[in-house]
Amino acid sequence: MYADLDLDRTARRGYPEAVYCAGKTPAQVAGIAATVRGRPDVITLFTRAEPEHAAAVLAELPDARHDADAGLLAWPPTPPTPAGGLVVVVAAGTSDLRYAREAKLTARYLGRPTELVVDVGVAGLHRILGHLELLRRARVVVVAAGMDGALPSVVAGLIAAPVVALPTSVGYGAAFGGLAPLLAMLNACAPGVAVVNIDNGYGAGHLAAQIAADPPAADRP
């Protein structure tokens, strides 16, 4: 057997496990999808799904939701009723959109209410400033940015909530596949910036969903 899916992870950690498709054969992904079918009580996400992975999943789970841009499938297709604080996802440019969508969908399927804001890079500050009210309503903001990775610093300086910084591999040569924004985000001059891996929209969305979860009743003021 090539996979030992951790279906009780929801019980243990409170969040479902995702199936990372990259590096798996479509047959392996199909086998996992078949296993999942017996557990409609648990939402399963398939991330980094190329078209052939998606086809393999849909053959087993025809009603799965498939977002091709984000390379994501979710089954069962209906996300949970929103609970917890608002997750706002911001894409610096259109080219960052696919990763921003992956983050937004992940947070939504993990149970949070979500909003998406696009094309608000720091080269035109009026754009991001125009969304200040929404940003200040969020319990966490995910900021996807390539190139100089400057937007998370700016957003973190404007709000009290934490920022999840998602570097993307968008940019010219010296972006070095996302290294430039990754380093910029790790060095954000405003505190409150949590960095995840390059192009890892799933990780950003998952982390945001955890941060925006309501505290357990016993732990509330």
Place this chain on the structure above:
Amino acid sequence: MYADLDLDRTARRGYPEAVYCAGKTPAQVAGIAATVRGRPDVITLFTRAEPEHAAAVLAELPDARHDADAGLLAWPPTPPTPAGGLVVVVAAGTSDLRYAREAKLTARYLGRPTELVVDVGVAGLHRILGHLELLRRARVVVVAAGMDGALPSVVAGLIAAPVVALPTSVGYGAAFGGLAPLLAMLNACAPGVAVVNIDNGYGAGHLAAQIAADPPAADRP
């Protein structure tokens, strides 16, 4: 004038600004400390303070709390009454302790209750497993680790709360000043890991304090 301290930042963002001493002359730090003296309503942290920076601060603010190991000074010296969720700070080894302390103190001065756990590296899993009950009570766990940076993955796999991963520059040659644990943490195989800069205990503590803050009343279930 060489600095334009943002004393209203507490009002705007809800958290005080810190003074990053590295790269400043003691005279510059003293000048900032003198400015701060008039604002006892705001807690100011001085981070990365070498002994000569600390002396400069203490000359202006003699009752400031000084933690020499962590390179941190706080004034006024009494932290706020704890509020919000528990922040647990974990140091993989004794050599990571100074950064873990910086994180713990920062979170405490930003208002959270905090606990510290030391010497629980993954080479002896029974150590971290022995603290499982405490870890599961935390609203966020900060994990400071050098070398292989493996501990945040392990901790994130055990709890539902998010983990702030703090890579340290501890280790042999190919740790490359913290690059090895930094990369490991960015690639954590468990979701829910928020990475900050190498040796940046202040940043880890600040982020943890934000995550563990209670949601505003209007945003609560």
Place this chain on the structure above:
Amino acid sequence: MYADLDLDRTARRGYPEAVYCAGKTPAQVAGIAATVRGRPDVITLFTRAEPEHAAAVLAELPDARHDADAGLLAWPPTPPTPAGGLVVVVAAGTSDLRYAREAKLTARYLGRPTELVVDVGVAGLHRILGHLELLRRARVVVVAAGMDGALPSVVAGLIAAPVVALPTSVGYGAAFGGLAPLLAMLNACAPGVAVVNIDNGYGAGHLAAQIAADPPAADRP
């Protein structure tokens, strides 16, 4: 002549030489295979064989064993009778499986008994802990892992035998083609970790076979 195959290497070092196909033309590989045909007393491995390399080998040695996932061919196809200590090969995730298989097959064709364990990443510690009895029976354990490369540290902390750490190029952007797990493994906080090159399942299996060889009679207690 473009290759000077070292067929007496078995006599000299005790292990056959492998033919590394990457960077060779199929015609060159076929030529080597033809040479090998006259030496059925020596097992030859063809590693990193793309389909066109495999076809070239099979045209000369039709009964060679071909494991397409692992990119490996072996001829003669029957491995030696197992001798020496047990080699356990562990794959952290399904995506690491191809390299784990390459390691397992190499160790097996070099004469060791082998076992394979899959999908036991550190994000769910109960998985690896469930195989503890098997791990402790091994004379050496090969651990293939991408992403954070944390599993070798954890395994090395649980057993007395050495661990061969095999970093794989599996992961998101900041894995940098296997650099992240490679560095993590070199910095393993548990001693007893022997690192090989990224994705080099052949090298890991060969090293494991050497470590698990029985000492010569003259060198035994």
Place this chain on the structure above:
Amino acid sequence: MYADLDLDRTARRGYPEAVYCAGKTPAQVAGIAATVRGRPDVITLFTRAEPEHAAAVLAELPDARHDADAGLLAWPPTPPTPAGGLVVVVAAGTSDLRYAREAKLTARYLGRPTELVVDVGVAGLHRILGHLELLRRARVVVVAAGMDGALPSVVAGLIAAPVVALPTSVGYGAAFGGLAPLLAMLNACAPGVAVVNIDNGYGAGHLAAQIAADPPAADRP
């Protein structure tokens, strides 16, 4: 002879040559200073002067202007009458000040009018926005920043003049000695950003002076 000073460079290029002291012995620097003494018609700058270099220069040229923070000496000490457009130099934080001063002094000794603005990092946007009128009066703006290197993008988005981006080695571990802001500046999402070497205040000031020079009369509208 260990140096072949290009004193006619002023005539040829229009700007004096600087003496880069790092890596030279004080005796070598003194020798160069002695040569310079005979040419008061040409301004000579000594950059990266450690205290022992400065002493060597001052022994030969006692009235040279010495800015110890910036590691710069100028002789003759009086800068030229200002000509050309205004050069505004901006330091993101106090720790960037020494490089900003080096840039400002260089541009001033090369004949431009200059202004300095300090402590206007992007974590508090209101700071830089408060200097917008001055920034828009500049013919070129030099922006010195370490950490995330985000400020040049923001400034370039606000003005029509070009920005000279000066990365500094200020910051925590993953700033990697200025690599992080360097890459961020090279990837600035706003066009119009000219990058120079890390901590190279002299180079930034020189480039700014060239950009802000008045076009030759023959080349004017």
Place this chain on the structure above:
Amino acid sequence: MYADLDLDRTARRGYPEAVYCAGKTPAQVAGIAATVRGRPDVITLFTRAEPEHAAAVLAELPDARHDADAGLLAWPPTPPTPAGGLVVVVAAGTSDLRYAREAKLTARYLGRPTELVVDVGVAGLHRILGHLELLRRARVVVVAAGMDGALPSVVAGLIAAPVVALPTSVGYGAAFGGLAPLLAMLNACAPGVAVVNIDNGYGAGHLAAQIAADPPAADRP
């Protein structure tokens, strides 16, 4: 909506915004082109346009100028009347030509007079010296070079005007995708070199256009 085009940027900054096509779908680019059609008073550039992007633009703006080598489209197709100083663009080798053309076209569409010089690498100094008179007439020179990136240093040493250095990804293995010339240019031993991102001809041309702009009348001698 996936993009929030900043059409008033011309008014605010004095230069039009460009649409960076890489990472955008043709449909997204077409949508932006449709928006642009209503604003013939503003020149819009589409950069890094693959053939499918170009087709999408041309479907909406059939008379757009398309330079396939440079991956650039401009609409409206007629550049402004030349104003300001001359921009000379130099390509070290034929392989650098596409990026040099992108720089030249950008500067031209932003309103400057431009000239192009090709195949003048430092391995044959007589080539570049043969263009000295033209180089000295320029108000700024853009130098595109891969490999050793040595040409900007040489050119900067010959003229009084600033040099915009454009590293290209041309070269053998250890050019590392343009890293070698990028570092060489950042370390140019002649002052007056402004570096932009690898292969970023658009950025080089834009910066050159800004530098060569005539000073506003109020700011002129």
Place this chain on the structure above:
Amino acid sequence: MYADLDLDRTARRGYPEAVYCAGKTPAQVAGIAATVRGRPDVITLFTRAEPEHAAAVLAELPDARHDADAGLLAWPPTPPTPAGGLVVVVAAGTSDLRYAREAKLTARYLGRPTELVVDVGVAGLHRILGHLELLRRARVVVVAAGMDGALPSVVAGLIAAPVVALPTSVGYGAAFGGLAPLLAMLNACAPGVAVVNIDNGYGAGHLAAQIAADPPAADRP
């Protein structure tokens, strides 16, 4: 408490834990040494001990063995009776000697018989070939080398036993602190090379001791 020493590790893994002194204060190291004093049944190693660490250990454990070159202390001072196969440690040059000694002492205190060979770099092949008989008697060979790191490949090609390759930080600029030999060793063209961290003599010796341990009686032919 700043450390939770794992004194039962000997029972669990069969080898004592070492105390890594780098990054610990002398007071912390002294505290650990005091704890150790009550357990003379377990050998404890103190590695990377600077003189002040050594003094702190010796104050608590006056009869500890101290090898200042190797930065190592051992207590109790008498190593165990040799058992298992021979560990031969090879230092390519005199400058690698300190790390080779650290490896040899570690293997010896972990119970193996050991031999040391010095100054046998590949620039004079006759040197290493002159030790062939000894190398072939070893059950494992540790090879410490800086610069080009070529020696492990050569040794591995000469013997049947595995080689532990220990890269050192010895060398000119482009050795990059041991990166050059580290990469060379990971890419050894002879199989059977197990790589450890740069300058990590302790790790090399520990791994060698594990490899050279006699198989348990139940696991012997």
Place this chain on the structure above:
Amino acid sequence: MYADLDLDRTARRGYPEAVYCAGKTPAQVAGIAATVRGRPDVITLFTRAEPEHAAAVLAELPDARHDADAGLLAWPPTPPTPAGGLVVVVAAGTSDLRYAREAKLTARYLGRPTELVVDVGVAGLHRILGHLELLRRARVVVVAAGMDGALPSVVAGLIAAPVVALPTSVGYGAAFGGLAPLLAMLNACAPGVAVVNIDNGYGAGHLAAQIAADPPAADRP
């Protein structure tokens, strides 16, 4: 015009210029080939020629010699009468052969006598030692090697003539596209090693031809 071919280079430097095809369009290469046709007195090499470049050259110069493996064309096709010392080219493995051939052909067309030796990696020292007599007859030896890049050190230690080390991009992950052998060669522990760029067989052959040239008569003993 896109190229300014330096046909007088033979006269000036004594060696013909090569046309580097990578990054040029077939049409550009064809144009250069057409220019060359009028100068049969000068040998021109076309390097890094992909099949479409080769076709373009052969359309203009049908009798050009084309070595497809080496990606090289030469015209006129007959090399000069051999003169100067012997150039021996050594390929560590079969996968390095294409670059070794490029070096050998280049040296031959530049006028030297040449020999080729293949598959003599350091994992089997007897192979290279078997060619010692030939190696000692050479006036310079070119050594092409990937992986650990150890062969140049070994060869340099065996002979009095200089070694040109040619790193190749052959190898597993941590070879990082030739970086590993490049660094190893730069750090060769035997003096007398001249390093060229990764996979740059042309450069290696050219340098070897220069080194092996007979001194001018006036400069001879």
Place this chain on the structure above:
Amino acid sequence: MYADLDLDRTARRGYPEAVYCAGKTPAQVAGIAATVRGRPDVITLFTRAEPEHAAAVLAELPDARHDADAGLLAWPPTPPTPAGGLVVVVAAGTSDLRYAREAKLTARYLGRPTELVVDVGVAGLHRILGHLELLRRARVVVVAAGMDGALPSVVAGLIAAPVVALPTSVGYGAAFGGLAPLLAMLNACAPGVAVVNIDNGYGAGHLAAQIAADPPAADRP
């Protein structure tokens, strides 16, 4: 014994072995010097000698020649009668002088006639062009340069003899300890450039001496 000096190397390779002092204790160096005393027929060089190394050598060999700037000692102190072709050593700037001197002295003690040229960087081309006649008389030219490492390309384009390029660690931040000129030199756009390690003046001088050696009589035209 910690060193096995290869005193017969002169006989075997034709050149004496050097003692690399860095990383050796003064006592170890003294021991080697004592051994050398008995062999006045062989010249021994001590490289990278810090003052304490030099003192140790001079205590054993009081008449050794010591060049403190170059960190070099030679014994016996008188170099051989010059033979072979001229070695010209060029230092781009004064800061490169120490490495240029190390190269010059090494070549001289290995028997070549040598000349030194200083301060001829490419920022002022007239300087290097002024030495053209001398450069063209050399059988090999060593070029030491830091910063952009552009000078070897320029020199190689001017002469027929090979160039040994010696990168130095001189420069601002993004020189990264000599990485920038190293990469530039490996990517030199003029063929005929042989690169050695950063700051490795000894290696450059040794290689130059080998290249400039007269061919053996039997191998002469």
